Amino acid sequence: KNQVEQSPQSLIILEGKNCTLQCNYTVSPFSNLRWYKQDTGRGPVSLTIMTFSENTKSNGRYTATLDADTKQSSLHITASQLSDSASYICVVISSGNTGKLIFGQGTTLQVKP
Amino acid sequence: GAVVSQHPSWVICKSGTSVKIECRSLDFQATTMFWYRQFPKQSLMLMATSNEGSKATYEQGVEKDKFLINHASLTLSTLTVTSAHPEDSSFYICSAARLGELFFGEGSRLTVL
Secondary structure, three states: OOOEEEEOOEEEEEOOOOEEEEEEEOOOOEEEEEEEEEOOOOOOEEEEEEEOOOOEEEEOOEEEEEEOOOOEEEEEEOOOOHHHOEEEEEEEEEOOOOOOEEEOOOEEEEEEO | OOOEEEEOOEEEEOOOOOEEEEEEEOOOOOOEEEEEEEOOOOOOEEEEEEEOOOOOEEOOOOOOOOEEEEEEEOOEEEEEEOOOOHHHOEEEEEEEEEOOEEEEOOOEEEEEO
């Protein structure tokens, strides 16, 4: 069964600290993996897209990693800011089944001053 | 700026009435759009795939007569929640793909009294 599991479910950190969010998947065949940021009451916004051959990709203070062998991805946030408070959703796209998107449950991050 | 626009952003209606939500792709044509539903503190759940000029494809468990989807043009898809009930209260989000990137609308918050 194609699944995407994210951890932790929620996280509270102090402003300026770093944090790492995890995403494990069992999706096969794999096409690509995406991280989205969703502010409360808003639609998700893309942070990174990672294909099978990519190990690391950065977008400002966000750095995503992908280990296609172990089927794990992480999203590292550096020097967190209050505006980073949001839900972070890991989405894996299957290359089979007409490119079906499988969503993780998301990690809710709260950055406190 | 946003490339996918939703309207309305929030709507309150009485039980038994129907509500229409619009999803527009801005500056690009989208032959396919996706509709999602999101309950509080949960991730997005794909409801259906909207195909321009043809019938929508619904996910298992989603009632097509309850959630009417019309994709009449290459830039507009509509979701109509018919005979809405309080359990239909949710956050509805659409998305469209552009050059391999998936863009989400801002979402529409539906509250059925």
